[in-house]
Amino acid sequence: MIRLSVDPDKMDLRPELFDFHGVSMTHYFTDNWENVQKFQARPDDILIATYPKAGTTWVSYMLDLLYFGQTSPERQTSIPIYDRVPFLEIMLPSMATGKDQADNLPTSPRLIKTHFPVQFVPQSFWEQNCKIIYVARNAKDNMVSYFHFDRMNDVQPRPGDWISYIHRFKEGKMAFGSWYDHVGNWWKKKKTYSNLHYMFYEDLTEDTGREIDKLCSFLGLSPSVEEKQRVMGGVQFDNMKKNSMANYSTLPVMDFKISPFMRKGKVGDWKDHFTVAQNEEFDEHYRKMMKDPTLQFRTEI
Ligand code: PPS
Numbered sequence: 001m002i003r004l005s006v007d008p009d010k011m012d013l014r015p016e017l018f019d020f021h022g023v024s025m026t027h028y029f030t031d032n033w034e035n036v037q038k039f040q041a042r043p044d045d046i047l048i049a050t051y052p053k054a055g056t057t058w059v060s061y062m063l064d065l066l067y068f069g070q071t072s073p074e075r076q077t078s079i080p081i082y083d084r085v086p087f088l089e090i091m092l093p094s095m096a097t098g099k100d101q102a103d104n105l106p107t108s109p110r111l112i113k114t115h116f117p118v119q120f121v122p123q124s125f126w127e128q129n130c131k132i133i134y135v136a137r138n139a140k141d142n143m144v145s146y147f148h149f150d151r152m153n154d155v156q157p158r159p160g161d162w163i164s165y166i167h168r169f170k171e172g173k174m175a176f177g178s179w180y181d182h183v184g185n186w187w188k189k190k191k192t193y194s195n196l197h198y199m200f201y202e203d204l205t206e207d208t209g210r211e212i213d214k215l216c217s218f219l220g221l222s223p224s225v226e227e228k229q230r231v232m233g234g235v236q237f238d239n240m241k242k243n244s245m246a247n248y249s250t251l252p253v254m255d256f257k258i259s260p261f262m263r264k265g266k267v268g269d270w271k272d273h274f275t276v277a278q279n280e281e282f283d284e285h286y287r288k289m290m291k292d293p294t295l296q297f298r299t300e301i
Contacts (some may be wrong), residue, residue, distance in 0.1 A: 013093075013154045013253065023117055023177035028155055032091040036099050038090065041124040044109040046219075052115050053145035054137035054177065057261075058235060060085040061246050062212065063111050063133070065231045066221055081246050085111040089120075092155060092253070115176045118185045120176040127194055131219065135245040136183045137201035137285045138297040139286060140270035140279075143169045143179070145263065145274075152258040165277060170285050180289045187295045202298045205267050208232055237265035268300045281298065 015026035041047075042094035046063065050056040064084050068075055070155055075084065086101035096124070102112050114121065125132065137145075157175060159165050172178025190196045197218040204211045209232055216223060223231065233239060240246045241262035248261035274282065 003147065015155065017157050017175065021120070022140060023120070023172050023181075024155060024175065025177070026155075026175045028092055029089045029115070029175065032089065032097050032099055034178070035097070036089050037122050039102065039173060040174070041122065041128045041130050041169055042110065043128045045107050045125070045128070045130045045132065047121070047125055048111065048113045048135070049118075049121070049128055049132055049186065050113075050115060050135045051137070051142060051179050053142055053149055055135040055204060056115075056197075057081060058111055058201075058204065058240070059133060059135050059199065059215075060111060060113060062192055062215070062231060062235045065127050065234050066212075066216065066219070066223060066227075067109065067111070068107065069230060070227065076245065079245065080248075080250050081249065082251065085113050086242040088112050088114045088122075089116060111227065115181050117177055118189045126193070129231065132196045133199060133215070133218075134186045134190075134196060135199045135204075136186070136297070138267070138270075138299045139166060139169075139179050139297050140274065140282065141201070141267060144270050144273045146174065146188060148259040149261075151226050152255045152261075154253045154255070163278075165281065166274075170282070170289075184290075184292060184298075185293060195220050200297070202301050205265075206301045208235065237262065241265070253279070267298070270299065 015028055017024045017026060019025075020030050048056060048060050048063065050059075059080055064075075064081065068084075083101065084107075086105065087098040088102055090098040098113075102110060105112075147159055147162065147165050147171070150156040150165075160168070168174060169179065172181065176182065186196075187198060190198050197215065199211060199215070209228070212228060212231060234243075241260070244250060246262075249256060254261060270279075
C-alpha cells in the first residue's frame, strides 16, 4: 500500500476545476484518463457508482461485508475501505493510482468505486456486462455533504462560501459535474442496461434491512439471518464512524478538525444550512432541471 508522502500542510494541493468533455472535473480525476479508459473489467467485477457524497462508502462497506465479512475477518481490522474498494479514476501524488489498485485487487469479485458520470465509464464494464450499483442522494443533502467535504479535503477545489457554493452546485461547477446530469443520466442508463441497481440514500436510511435484501437479490446472494444482522450492525452509522477502517481517518489529505468524513449521516440536514429564501430559490431551479417525472427524490423521511 502506498500512502501520500508529501506533507499537505506544506503544499497547496487544491485543484482548479476545468471543463473535461463537457463535465467539470479536477486533474486528480483526469490525469490517468487514457489508462482508466483502457481498464479491463472482468465479468464478476462490481462497480459502485455515485455522485460524490451520496453514500458510496456506506454501500462499499455493505458489499465488502456481504462478500468478505466471514471469509476474511483480518481484512476488517487491517485494510481501510479505500484500499478494499479502489477509486478507479483517482491519481494523487505519491500514491498508487486507483486503476493500478483495481488491477491488483486479489479478491473475487473485485469491488470498484467510481464517481464518473455514466458516459465516462470505461467500455469494458459494459462489454463484460458487469453488475453496477448506483447510489443517489437528494440534491440538498448531497450538496451540504459535498460542501463540508470540500472544506476538509485538501485535494478538492476550495469550496468558497455557502452562498457561492449553492450557485456553483446549480451550475454543475463541481468535481464530477452537474448532480442533475449525473443522477439523471445514470437513471436513463437503467432503462437499457439491466445489470444496474439504482439505490437511494434515503431508502437506505429508512430501512437498511430492506435495501440489503434488494441488493442481495440483485447480486444473487442469500446471507443467513445472522450474517445479515452482522452486516446491518457493521454498516450502522455510529459503528462506521468509530471504525478507523471505514471512516477515512487514516487518509492524510483530510482534516477532521475542519469536518469529519462521517459527519451526520442524516436525511434532512439541509434544513440546518438553507435559509427559507435559499430553499425557495433552490426548489424553483430544481423543478426546471428535473425533467424526468419517474426519478423522484425525498428530502425528508
Ligand atoms: S465519497 O467521498 O464521495 O466517497 O463520500 P460518500 O461515502 O459517498 O458519502 C459520505 C456521506 O455518506 C454518509 N455516510 C453514511 N450515512 C448513513 N449511514 C452510514 N453508515 C453512512 N456512511 C457514510 C457520510 O456521513 C457522509 O454524509 P454527511 O451528510 O456528510 O454526514
